Amino acid sequence: MKILVEEGDAETLAALAGRPPRAGTEVLVVPPGEPRTKPRALNAGLLCARGEFVTVYDAEDRPDPAQLRVAVHAFRRSGPELGCVQAKLAIDNIGDGWLARHFAIEYAALFYVVLPALATLRLPIPLGGTSNHFRGIR
Incomplete structure (x- = not known):
């Protein structure tokens, strides 16, 4: 599982730092850029996605x-x-x-x-x- 977080989302990054993800879960920090949108973040995440199936959920x-x-x-x-x-x-x-x-x-x-x-x-x-x-x- 991959959790995508915008680089400037300090609140979410702090929450994740306080509670590391489970084994098999990776936090990917999306590099800065515009526009700050879900499609842009998903494009970054899809570059790292592996497996027979890929699923997109909102947190x-x-x-x-x-x-x-x-x-x-x-x-x-x-x-x-x-x-x-x-x-x-x-x-x-x-x-x-x-x-x-x-x-x-x-x-x-x-x-x-x-x-x-x-x-x-x-x-x-x-x-x-x-x-x-x-x-x-x-």
Whole structure:
């Protein structure tokens, strides 16, 4: 596992220094640069990624414990043309107010209506920023 941290994120770097990662986990400090975005950090991380499959999670996510098994099963039962499995994101804090409820509606519409419609029409599928499982490239 690789944990990607922007070089200027002093708070996260301090927290990681206070609690070293488990065996098999590597903290990669993304060199400075612009723009400071997740895609830029992921490009840096992908240069170091190894393995049959690569998964992207956000640090604040709580993926379903079976998500990795489900993704691997999807890859194994599909042909090599399947390059990515995207997990549905579920907003679970709808009691936090108006904005959280609207995010829940937006994600539900995306994952249960829009993306299946695009797939049925064999159109490109936009990927969310997390819970994406890819076939390894190395």
